[in-house]
Amino acid sequence: MKYLDEYRDVKIAHALAAEIRRRSTRPWVLMEICGGQTHTLMRYGIDDLLGESVQLVHGPGCPVCVTPLEMIDRAIALARLPEVTLVSYGDMLRVPGSETDLFHVKAEGGDVRVVYSPTDAVELARSQPGRQVVFFAIGFETTAPAHAMVVLQAERLGLRNFSLLVSHVLVPPAIRTLLSSPKNRVQGFIAPGHVCTVVGMRDYENLVREFHVPIVVGGFEPIDLLEAIHMLVAQLEEGRAEVENQYSRSVQYEGNRPAQEAVARVFEVSDRKWRGIGPIPESGLRLKEKFAAFDAERLFDLADVCAEEPSECISxxxxxxxxxxxxxxxxxxxxxxxxxxxxxxxxxxxxxxxxxxxxxxxxxx
Amino acid sequence: MRPITNTGATSLHSDSVSKDETKDLAAFSCPVPLPAGGRILLGHGSGGKLSAELLQNVFLPALGNPVLNRLEDQAIVSLNGVRLAITTDSFVVKPLIFRGGDVGSLAVHGTINDLAMGGAEPLWLSAAFILEEGLPIETLRRVVGSMHEAAANAGVEIVTGDTKVVEKGSADGIFINTTGIGLVREGITLSAAQARPGDAILVSGMLGDHGIAILAEREGLQFETAVQSDSAPLHTLVASLLEATREVRCLRDPTRGGLSSTLNEIAASSGVGMELEETSIPVREEVRGACEMLGLDPLYVANEGKLVAIVAPDSAEAALRALQNHPLGKDARIIGRVTSGHPRMVVMRTPFGTTRIVDMLTGDQLPRIC
Incomplete structure (x- = not known):
């Protein structure tokens, strides 16, 4: 498959892995931020190729995983209301809330729909004016522009039965929390390529200045990740700490300006709770006051839906x-x-x- | 709104299961508890772990007998020294008509294939229709015409049937149930419990075509693709294979749940491990592309015209040639071996020389969001 197979080339992978092993003088501890990157590392067994030269630890970049329990309980509470159609990305349906998950609510008769694109949720609202369509808007900086666009689209269409249950989080505050922890052992980061495609690299430069830690913006295929690891090891061995861009076929320094503008029009930065981590100041997005009419948390009384996480989990x-x-x-x-x-x-x-x-x-x- | 507070329970359903209920079920079922008072989820029909749980916890405790308990794709029963294969299957595909087939041809092919996987020559089929009020008669006519054509081409007869109509909304257009009866070839006993370490694992062709052809036409997903469903009757392919070698241990058609579920079922039934070579697994370029786009793994996508064969090591090459010489098996490959290591686990060697597990599907395959 063109544009993919090149980044899964076995010879290049083995050569990069050998070079990483040769270059490493000690087992550097590196973290890939994004869940998509973790998935590739595991699927292809890349950590096995690297032996003891680096230790990969896996970051908080799975949007489904970090969505707090109480937001899932709120989505479930909404899906149980007879007048609500709850619309979500597929993998949220299986995520357990305190008592149940959205799959089970659907089986009980709740109107829960899966979409690939949030614009399908707007279409649902338009085609069934008698129902309240709530879109469960989760994710990082990557999904935020599309979610901003559907709010603007719903406003333009004058829809009164469409809203978002927003649980948006931002990557840099999570990295800052991690680096500020006295227990931190991560020495270099593979930053999430798709997040940086949207927001650019400026925020990561601030982190490098503040904490003197190398960050390489990386892609999602095996060769992308091996190259990013190679770049991090080179920086560490040479005592450098810079932001470098491995994923240059997608990421530009300034990011995607129109996408950033759409997000800035609709959302504002807010404190957010992360499942497994807890509250992080200014680590998320919420709808601006101007768009209150599209905010499910203001339209429905959800404030008393709260939850605590099980204690055995070391997430x-x-x-x-x-x-x-x-x-x-x-x-x-x-x-x-x-x-x-x-x-x-x-x-x-x-x-x-x-x-x-x-x-x-x-x-x- | 009712406040929801966490009870500290770690299991989703543990609170709703009374001790007595679990004890009763545990007497004849596997240790995975089915939530009593739970409900059927779509995942229970996906052919993966949830389907297996339903079988172990609901159907077998109530209906189990030595023939049913074998859990093959068909029952094999003896009557006056004659071995008959019987199978039944319901078809609820959406959309009713898709690239490469429709619910009618699929119902004929699917039941023929379940007979063929038992080494049987398919002879007769029944057809029962559940129709939704308001269905255009023209659609029904097309589907029934397609059934006739599929049966005639395969040399089987539809000899009995039934029709029921339900209120609008109680079904989705047309549901078809087909039952098939076939005659098992002499000297042939195929079973998912017969795989032995060293056996070769073969597939008869490109994987994932049917699932992708269907997904491409689903509401909300519509994308353009040239991929057609591989829906086809496999009994002549099986006949060619069994003529070439009698050392076939097991045949299965990897329908719902795809190759991964089929191999995990065989590994579990036989108590063996399996090792696959990722580079040997045949997947069409368009199917790989669609799977990349949708965040799916072709190993979990349904097929309706492919078989998996477990064959004794010395007969593997003969079996491969027999498959490749048949029009429905020209892309057949040996994709791996049965092992004594890691029993009940299917492991795949990646192109990089590393290994990973190929697990059974937990529920429906879900699209990733980023």
Whole structure:
């Protein structure tokens, strides 16, 4: 497949891996931020290719995993209302809330729909004016522009039955939290290529200045990740700390201006809770006052829906790179993708689920 | 609105299952508890882990008997020394008409294939229709015409049938159930429990065509593709294979849940492991592309005209040639081996020389969001 197979080339992969092993004088601890990157690392067994030269820890970049329990409970509460059609991306349906998940609410008769594109949710609202269509808007900087666009589209169409349940989070504040922790052991980051395609690289330069840690913006294919790791190891070995762009076929320094403008028109920065990590100041987005008419949390009374996370789950340590999924005593036994205890076991992009899906033959449970 | 507070329960359903209920079920079922008072989810019909749970926890405890408990794609029963294969299947595909077939031809092919996978020559089919009020008669005419054509081409007869009509909204256009009866070839016993370490694993052609052809026409997903459903009757392909070698241990058609579910079922039934070579698995370029775009894995996508064969090591090459010499098997490949290591687990060697698990599907395959 053109434009993909080139980035899965076996010879190049082995050459890069050999060069990384040759270059490393000690096992550098590197974190890939994005769940899509974790998925590729596990699927292709890239950590196996690298041996002891680097230790990869998996970051908090799975949007499904970090969506807080209480937001899922709120989505479930909305889906149970007879007048509401709740619209969501597919992988949110399986995420357990405190009591149940959206799949089960659907089976109980709740009107829950899956879409690939948020514009389909606007279309649903237009075609059924008698129902309240609520779109569960989750994700990082990548999905925010599309969510901003559908709010603007709904406003232009004069829709009165369309709203968003917003649970948007931002990557740089999470990295800052991680680097500020006294327990941090991450020495370099692979920044998420698709997030940077939207927002550009400026925020990451600020992090490098503040914490003197190398950051390479990386893609999602095996060669992308190996090249990004290679660039990080080179910086560490040479004592440099810079922002470099491995994913230059998609990421430009300034990012995508029209997308940034759409987000700035509709959303504003707010404090957000992250599942498994807890509250992080100014780490998310909410709808601006001007768009209150499209904010499901203002249209429906959801304030008293709150929840606490189960205590056995070590997801905070996993999401912050302090522990590997296999360090958890519940991994693969009391916690599986069918019955997840916590966030990273939920989505296929979560670190625990990726380990469970692809690598559990290599560990003893 | 009612406040929802966390009870500290770690399982989704543990609170709703009374101790007595779990004890009763545990007497004859696998340890995975089915939530009592739970409901059927779409995932229960996807041919993966949830379907297996339903079988173990609901159907087998109530209906189990030595023939049913074998859990093959068909029952094999003896009558006056004659071995008959019987199978039944319901077809609820949406859309009713798709690239490369329709619900009618699919219903004929699917039931023929379930007989063929037991080494049987298909003879007779029944056809039962559940029709939704308001269905255009022209659509029904087209589907029934297609059934006739599919049956005639395959040399089987539809010898009995039934029609029911339900209120609008109680069904989705046309649901078809077909039952098939066939005669098992002498000396042939195929079973998912017969795979042995060293056996070769073969597939008869390109994987994922049917699932992608269907997805391409689903509401909300419509995309253009040249991929057609591979829906086809496989009994003549099976006949060619069994003529070439009698050392076939097991045949399965990887329909719902795709190749991964079929191989995991065989590995579990036989108590063996499997090792696949990723580079040997045949997937059409267009199917790979569509899967990349949708965030799906072709190993989990449905097929309706492909088979998986587990064959003794010495007969693998003969089996491969027999498949490749048949028009429906020209892209056949040996994709891996049965192993004694990692029992009940299917492991794949990636092009990079690393390994990963190919697991059974948990529920419906879900699109990723980014």
């Amino acid at each position: 905070a340590e996993v999401l912050l790179g302090l522990k590997k999924p296999t360090d958890c005593s519940a991994f693969g036994t009391r916690c599986t993708p069918e019955k997840p205890l916590g966030a990273p076991m939920v989505s296929s992009e979560g670190a625990c689920a990726a380990y469970h899906q692809y690598r559990r033959h290599l560990v003893t449970l």
